[in-house]
Amino acid sequence: MMTAIANPSVSIQDLSLNFGAISVLETLNLDVAEGEFIVLLGPSGCGKSTLLNCIAGLLDISDGRIFIKGKNVTWEEPKDRGIGMVFQSYALYPQMTVERNLSFGLRVAGLAKDEIAKRIARAAEILQIEPLLQRKPAALSGGQRQRVAIGRALVRDVDVFLFDEPLSNLDAKLRSELRVEIKLLHRKLENTMIYVTHDQIEAMTLADRIAVMKGGVIQQLDAPQTIYNRPVNRFVAGFLGSPAMNFLEGRLEKDKGDWYFAVEDVRIPLATYTFEKEPTPGPAVFGIRPEHVAFNSGAGWPFTATTSVEVVEPMGSDTLVWLKLGGQNFTVRVTSERTPNNADTVSIGFDPMRASLFDAKTGNRL
């Protein structure tokens, strides 16, 4: 699965971390290319922030090596690793003005005054915080604070930026604004960025590649579209996507050389589905995203069914329709103009090419 990257900007090799008997990260490997935007995505407690803190050098690791820019930094102090970090709570020094917040690291490093001034001016210009330089953090709004926090990483003139859920403390509107700004910043600076979030929209929009984590293990590392369309296991499939993917539990069966997925009286032909390897008949889980199901659109699909509407959930731009398929819950995403009424009889259809099949026991993609 892991493709070798020639000159990785950040390379993590066999990283393990235990807190006493609890293993948080287990022999984790990750190569990040130069200038790449990697998002570590997962539910809380999956070890994504821990991994970031290990890269930053804020946590002592139990085993493995960390390379940044080809240099082994496993035993280096955070300041010597060539990283800048942005925290969820901004972590601005409350007693210092914005300018002194930005310059703190540079003053500690003993840089010349004119060099400090130059770097602050550049960061302030990029982030458009020039009018705020003489204010204290308490006099800033959440979005402004996070900009200053990004600026503090910016002035350090580093190769790698680490973001630890930087937008989680902001309201929804600001979050989407700053998301775009971070993306623009990445395009302008072309730095390597490692970004931790539990928000799948941030992950999908920002990342060059997403690493989906669970229980201290990277489940899948790939481009956002690949992860969305071809999840490697049931966890990844269920974690990404809102509304969530439909899962039908049934059996994989072979009939006259053709594969079928059978659940109660429903038989889904799998002629268009690409198997990872030659399957064997047995229990399996069939997954398809609500937006990949056609609604009342005729017979041209490899699979069609007629069923009745259970619940309708209007969400503004579109409507989520809850149905029963093979006795199990099934949702379809419909544009709001075509919203049906409760108990209407409707027809659905889809192409199993867009579906995912998982092993019932291991949850791995078939």
Added chain:
Amino acid sequence: MSDQAVSLPPATIGREALGPRGPKPRHTFSRRNIFLYGTLIVVALYYLLPLYVMVVTSLKGMPEIRLGNIFSPPLEITFEPWVKAWSQACTGLNCDGLSRGFWNSVRITVPSVILSIAIASVNGYALANWRFKGADTFFVILIVGAFIPYQVMIYPIVIILREIGLYGSLSGLVIVHSIFGMPILTLLFRNYFSSMPEELFRAARVDGAGFWGIYLRIMLPMSLPIFVVAVILQVTGIWNDFLFGVVYTRPDTYPMTVQLNNIVNSVQGVKEYNVNMAATILTGLVPLIVYFISGKLFVRGIAAGAVKG
């Protein structure tokens, strides 16, 4: 049908019957207020009366005191007892009043307060932010120290001070005060520093600040309230200390409290109540002033340090 009935719509008439509306009326002389303020007044009187008697007595001459009306205000106000208490009262061979003890106490309190707070704040910072191996054990040992009665340790400390040649000197007493202030002060600072956001500490580490850099440039400027609390605790504790003062110093280096005791409890001659009262008020004045100046900060700091364990 009268005009009145026409002008009021039926709905309004109905609402009149629904009863109370708007803020509930409060009565100044409700039962609750009488109990509350009555108790407060009684308790305040209970604590203020002795102080009143002390101030009044210290302003009277001896003949007036002999009349026995301890609650009556002075007929002739005199500051003679205050002057005598400060500069003439005799303890043993010295007859220069409390002034000697006052300056001794200053020489004991100031270095003890500075030393103990400086060390304890660094202790607390290290325990809260740099989770070194054995930090918890160290902390438990330190806290246990706070529960051992001082009296147990008096004699061993006498021997230790004698062996290092500091027995009877002011620096010996300063060291003793600093050590005994350590458990409670470290606890105070540790709790305060652990209530600060962890990410602030991490950000400072990424910025390259080390142990002392983070302490001096990030933590110290944010911890004024807890320093005020520590100063108050230490100033009052050390200024009011009698036991260590009398054990570890000599007569010419006695702190004010010990000298006060010697003045008040002297068995020779006439008991000069007015001088005794003046001397007592003089001795208690320093902690009182500290409280008055820093009252609000003290409460804020105590709350900040006490919440998180």
